[in-house]
Amino acid sequence: MNFPKRKQKIIEQLSQSGEVDIKQLAAELNISEITARRDLNQLAADGLLYRTHGGATKVNPHERPHSFVNKSAQNATVKDAICRRAASQIHNGDVIFMDCGSTVFRLCQFIKNKKIKVITNSLPVVYELQDSAVSVNIIGGELDKERQAVHGTTAIEHIQKYRATKAFLGVDGISEAGLFANSEYEASITTAFAANSAFIYILCDASKISKETYLNFAGLDIINAIITDADPERLKGFKESGVVILKAGI
Amino acid sequence: MNFPKRKQKIIEQLSQSGEVDIKQLAAELNISEITARRDLNQLAADGLLYRTHGGATKVNPHERPHSFVNKSAQNATVKDAICRRAASQIHNGDVIFMDCGSTVFRLCQFIKNKKIKVITNSLPVVYELQDSAVSVNIIGGELDKERQAVHGTTAIEHIQKYRATKAFLGVDGISEAGLFANSEYEASITTAFAANSAFIYILCDASKISKETYLNFAGLDIINAIITDADPERLKGFKESGVVILKAGI
DNA sequence: TTGATAATGATTATTTTTGAACGAAAATAG
DNA sequence: CTATTTTCGTTCAAAAATAATCATTATCAA
Known part of the structure; x- marks a missing residue:
């Protein structure tokens, strides 16, 4: 599975449960933890999620959706x-x-x-x-x-x-x-x-x-x-x- | 459970009941009291709550942006x-x-x-x-x-x-x-x-x-x-x- | 095939987070 | 006002997560 495919999966899971975990992600996508981490970092750099220790969360579910x-x-x-x-x-x-x-x-x-x-x-x-x-x-x-x-x-x-x-x-x-x-x-x-x-x-x-x-x-x-x-x-x-x-x- | 997740829970409970207690927070989130204390301190530093002895209270009792x-x-x-x-x-x-x-x-x-x-x-x-x-x-x-x-x-x-x-x-x-x-x-x-x-x-x-x-x-x-x-x-x-x-x- | 490039994985050192211990400070009770 | 209890901050150590480096594999074009 390549990065765009994984990216899609990650975003999908994030919008559902609100958070993802490195270990669980690595197991689920059948990749090493380091790759999972790299994926999350790249997505975080694009502002698509917030990186946390051990995983990631949705971007500001609480803040006002203002332009x-x-x-x-x-x-x-x-x-x-x-x-x-x-x-x-x-x-x-x-x-x-x-x-x-x-x-x-x-x-x-x-x-x-x-x-x-x-x-x-x-x-x-x-x-x-x-x-x-x-x-x-x-x-x-x-x-x-x-x-x-x-x-x-x-x-x-x-x-x-x-x-x-x-x-x-x-x-x-x-x-x-x-x-x-x-x-x-x-x-x-x-x-x-x-x-x-x-x-x-x-x-x-x-x-x-x-x-x-x-x-x-x-x-x-x-x-x-x-x-x-x-x-x-x-x-x-x-x-x-x-x-x-x-x-x-x- | 990592900090962002806990932070969300704390803010949530705070906006509901108006106050949180260190002991109760530690038990509820399954963390030590010192960690609960650290969480509250960090949130207080960002101005999201007021720190009190043994817990914290809401910072803005007046929600008036809709007035x-x-x-x-x-x-x-x-x-x-x-x-x-x-x-x-x-x-x-x-x-x-x-x-x-x-x-x-x-x-x-x-x-x-x-x-x-x-x-x-x-x-x-x-x-x-x-x-x-x-x-x-x-x-x-x-x-x-x-x-x-x-x-x-x-x-x-x-x-x-x-x-x-x-x-x-x-x-x-x-x-x-x-x-x-x-x-x-x-x-x-x-x-x-x-x-x-x-x-x-x-x-x-x-x-x-x-x-x-x-x-x-x-x-x-x-x-x-x-x-x-x-x-x-x-x-x-x-x-x-x-x-x-x-x-x-x- | 061959060489170059990108993606992935493994290893190690560093950083972050967490919890425990202990003295200090504050709140409470007497 | 003093004693006791609770809470706080600091220091230290352990565990987890991360970044950095290097090796391996896959892909692709010449």
């Missing part, structure tokens, strides 16, 4: 690890900026009970923090329906009125040359956030490291730290810019 | 009739203000296909117009979670930057003495909308007519028209202020 949540399902485990690390940096009383990246979005679940203020241009973040202890400040301006976020000159002016203790931002790419974005809009928002925050964290998974794409809108000097799952070896060059590297344990 | 929807569903037919009339006043190219009232919210469904710009402080309106032809501009500022709307000085400043052709606003009461609101916040937002719009409509069902409540924040002179299902006889006195009465046919 917001879907986009961020890719690489959920890696992103969650990064966000858990990020959340440990946030303490009661903080005022934080959050931008509209899918990684940053997953930070919401870990800060719901903190007594902090969040200033954001991301609708999914607003929605997610609606029933939480967090005080939310929405950045005003034109709504970009594609990205479900606010942008434009009004948004920039709004940001400039506020000062945050910490900013948690995503990028499309980052290298020793600095930060990269796929659009001017994202770049200007990120720059504004960075200029008005005391400490700036970049959240990015390994795929963004050393990736140079479209617009190099700022140098590494405007940020203070990078939280990532990537091997610190790959980030050695970054340290010369005084950027702190925080490794997220998966 | 807005419920309120908006009351008198639905009447409100829809009012909104249908209001929608007939809106044409392509208009720039309109919409506030956070439950009546105004129902206007969304009638304008989804119009090529207009909507400027609003209401989150439900934003969500509702997400997949529509309408270009949305969100007013920035502090989020009032109770009313799911933005308010505060930043919001007022934001409104003052824009000019609308028409404004569609709700009130808590209206009489010959003018407009009434239940809070300063709503009053200041309504005033700001009115001051920056060329033509101001008030949407209100019969129950609001001649109702004087709490704060009389403005006279009838700041508005141009009232769209209502009420008998025009009851509104005779209003016409002396130059206000147009538009009767909504049920």
Whole structure:
């Protein structure tokens, strides 16, 4: 039996019973445990299930099936690890900026009970923090329906009125040359956030490291730290810019 | 049984009975007390419950995300009739203000296909117009979670930057003495909308007519028209202020 | 056939999870 | 207020699961 066939069986059983077990899966599909594990890992990487110790469970049977949540399902485990690390940096009383990246979005679940203020241009973040202890400040301006976020000159002016203790931002790419974005809009928002925050964290998974794409809108000097799952070896060059590297344990 | 599975059980029991006990949990899930304790600690760290000595309690006794929807569903037919009339006043190219009232919210469904710009402080309106032809501009500022709307000085400043052709606003009461609101916040937002719009409509069902409540924040002179299902006889006195009465046919 | 590539399995080292023990802290009873 | 009981956190060890590495097998094209 090949992988696509097995994948189908796994998904099927998962949707029925809600969970699968490595041992039982190996026996049932007549494969070794290591292969069963590899299968589950691959499916988890595609966001089709949540990996657990010894097996897997369905993706969020409890959470609201809102269009917001879907986009961020890719690489959920890696992103969650990064966000858990990020959340440990946030303490009661903080005022934080959050931008509209899918990684940053997953930070919401870990800060719901903190007594902090969040200033954001991301609708999914607003929605997610609606029933939480967090005080939310929405950045005003034109709504970009594609990205479900606010942008434009009004948004920039709004940001400039506020000062945050910490900013948690995503990028499309980052290298020793600095930060990269796929659009001017994202770049200007990120720059504004960075200029008005005391400490700036970049959240990015390994795929963004050393990736140079479209617009190099700022140098590494405007940020203070990078939280990532990537091997610190790959980030050695970054340290010369005084950027702190925080490794997220998966 | 692994952690995600246990987590699910714990949350489930918590939402039912409101509290869990370490000993009972350990016996029920067939785990040691120390593991039960660790589970509760982790869930508490993620803000999913409150840790107590010997157990845990629910974190959010008030489930209120439906309150807005419920309120908006009351008198639905009447409100829809009012909104249908209001929608007939809106044409392509208009720039309109919409506030956070439950009546105004129902206007969304009638304008989804119009090529207009909507400027609003209401989150439900934003969500509702997400997949529509309408270009949305969100007013920035502090989020009032109770009313799911933005308010505060930043919001007022934001409104003052824009000019609308028409404004569609709700009130808590209206009489010959003018407009009434239940809070300063709503009053200041309504005033700001009115001051920056060329033509101001008030949407209100019969129950609001001649109702004087709490704060009389403005006279009838700041508005141009009232769209209502009420008998025009009851509104005779209003016409002396130059206000147009538009009767909504049920 | 032959070589290259991908999938699978086996082995080992590492990590995670779990439970037990014990002193410290908190709640309760007297 | 003190003593007792309960609960908590920490440390340590065992067991399970995992990741990493290497070997084997299967597949496919030249």
